[in-house]
Amino acid sequence: MEFLSLLDITFFLLAALGALVGIIFGAIPGMTATMAVAVCLPLTYALGLNHGLALLLGLYVGGISGGMVPAVLLNIPGTPSSITTTFDGYPMAQKGQGERALKVCVIASLVGGLISAIVLFLFAPILADFSIKFSYVEKFLIIFLALTVIASLSSNMLVGIFSGVIGVWLSLVGTYSISDGGNGKTRLMFDFMEPYLFEGFSLLPVLIGIFGISTILLEAEKGVKSGLTNEKIKIGKGAGFSLSVFKGRLTNLVRSSFIGTFVGMLPGVGGSAASVLAYTQERNLSRDSSEMGKGAPQGLIASESANNALTGGALIPLLSLGIPGDSTTAVLIGAFTLQGVQVGPLFIPENADTWYVMMTALVFANFVMFFLMFYAIKYIAKVIMVPKHILFPIIVMMCVVGAYAINYGIMFDVWTLLIFGVLGYLVQKVGLEVAPLIIGFILGSSAEVYFVKTLESFGTLSIFFTKSPIAVVLWILILASVAFSIVMRLKSRRELKADLPASRLNKEELS
């Protein structure tokens, strides 16, 4: 219980502030939890590890939850993970039940967040304990598995793999570090770049550039339209909400929370996959799903409990294996590195206090989110009105501070923002995927060390298959994820073909 002495009033205030700022970011369409964490990183430079974590976890929980506000009120998902919230939330808002819909979402979010926190608390130490025994061979295969899973769950497997390998390539720019047992020589650059890129691209400027600057470029291209007027937002009367909405919905709530937690654990898979999966499961398994899509609270429950459950799930592989579960936890890895903490199998056993502090922050942030959103939702809903011409310049400014201060004042890190901002913009425009690219970038250099060092000591590729039973299991999992992707592709193609004649028939009937 020593960790209790680490919790002071500042800790709780920072977690609450994080949740509030996160909700605001999440509520503004086009801004995500990832962006909230990336933009607020400079504030943690001056804070200690525990206070910094309180702020960042608050931002994470708040950012994921905030997306429900514009989803319900404007039919625009504030974050990708609230896409399915629009299906039932907006019809309810149109019927004048906006506040009722939001309150259902808030309670579902709280339950999802807490269930996933419990799973994280129980499961992460076990996984970490198990993975401590991993040698370089298993560690390489874990990274390989992570990249395969991301690719196989991408909308197109080939594009997913391609994006991931580009990320790995970018991570190799710089020296083959002597501290990792390399020979200290630079590669993948011209001589004149050496002063700038000797240590490669810094992680945080890359992340802030991809998630901050490229979002702004994408908006600028569309003309930074606000298109919102006060009249458009209909929050409705508070009356009509009671807990009886949840009667008979407990199975849905718990199932969706577990789906969210599980999807969160898979690396690189965002909240949209979690909420879409939970929503379709509810539609398939519920006794009466005829109202779903027309304004049924059960749809909101499925969607919101799943996307908040993502938070705890995504932290499991981060804290036990050092592999981020989604793009926000990828930015969190940067925050840990900044504080001199290495996440991986040894993190929980060696930093037991930090681990308990994190759990406290996560649970507390969920409650703060609940109270803020449940009682102050009317006022928070107004933030979606903040004009972007005020907000965007401030975001660029905060991105600059974050990038410049990370290595104590290196101007090249600021230029990295622009380079990766433009790269992130192009990647999204030509249809490549950002999440696999980022995970490839984060894991690429470790993958190199594990792979090359293994071959240097054993001298044969067969070691990757024969080292241990765990290696064999990992190979089976890798093959299974590829097979899963191929089966799903064939299934959707068959469904598409079956749908085509039907739609043609309808057209003919109409004409």
Place this chain on the structure above:
Amino acid sequence: MESGLSTLLSVSIDFETSHLFFPRIIHWLLACLFLLVLVFRVIPFLAAVRRGEHSLPIIGESMDVLRFFGTLALIAAYFYLMAAIGNLFPYTGYGFLFVSMAFVLLMSLLYMHERTRKNLGIAVVNAIVAPSLAWFVLAKLFNITLP
């Protein structure tokens, strides 16, 4: 047969060139994947563009040219001038403070759709207050290095 397989799988890495070993594999992988993407994605996509079903990304889409390239130019100028002016007042963060004020104001004006007196007033106040607040909290209270 077995010895043939084991020689096929055996690898020796020269330490002097070990920094190029993994990048070489990645290059081959990238080249193969690029070919596959070209055959299965790019060529069918271009065929669809020719049939008029899709438009080319970036070039074929409508774009707010002024705001997009204005943003790029403003950000580049912001980064460049920040360092240049910052060098005139080292270790004070003034480069960040003053150039940010100009940047925030210009970017607000660029993105503003209705230039009413009220909107302009808010933008000017924001351009003075936001950078000052960020500078004060980060550079003065938290002692964070700023350009």
